[in-house]
Amino acid sequence: MQEKTPTGSPDPTADVTQHVGYLIKRAQAALRGAMDKVLRAHGLTVPQYATLELLALHPGMSNSDLARATFVTRQSGNVVLRGLQEAGLITRPATANYGRARPTRLTEEGHRRLAEVQAAVYAIEQRMVEAIPSQRLPALLADLDCLAAALEE
Template structure:
């Protein structure tokens, strides 16, 4: 009879340390985004729209790792502040393609610079090659998860 393996020492668990890193990054991003009056989810939305204008609520929610309902609130708040526009009615289907305004682009630039500074600090103990390797290794791990595999099929 085989004995099932447990997580063991948390400090040696890749998943636990990865969650600590994610929490540390999120907290540090929150600190630098707060003076810009942005949450991490709002910043993620702006960043996604800056790279791919016209994304739908569902696409933005997936990209920002929030629910569609949460993204709807994020979008409404950003729209009320004049940072993005959405048409009143969908040009086709139900999706409302979203675009950054010039004010939204300026806010995105300031936020992106602030977040990049956080990333530089967090990853400063690693060389550029080690950072690339970490990113590549994590991408391989993500692709190996059952959720990622089911999305690619």
């Protein structure tokens, strides 16, 4: 494993637009803007799309699990689920079999809508990935994971 040399804190008098946090936020804002534009044409928001993606991979997730995985509060997650349910894209029981969790699943229409928009969303990610040399991608992914882990401690 490569030893990391501490570089210290960023100089608060230096150009803030060169700080790691600023650059991460800039990349995230650019990604969100591109996704918003594509998804809007399909009648979806980013949290709704993320929810559909997760439910396709993990049918039966609860509202709490979905909210955590899509980076929204449980209350916002519930609003997302209600919107998807009203659009006929998901189904969840009116009451829980046990506890409070109501497992959520995609409907046929939900699977269709997800498939319809996935290629456009994946193309956005591909544009980002193509902006850096392919041999640097594994290190970037690992570094991003380390940055998140450092703040989750």
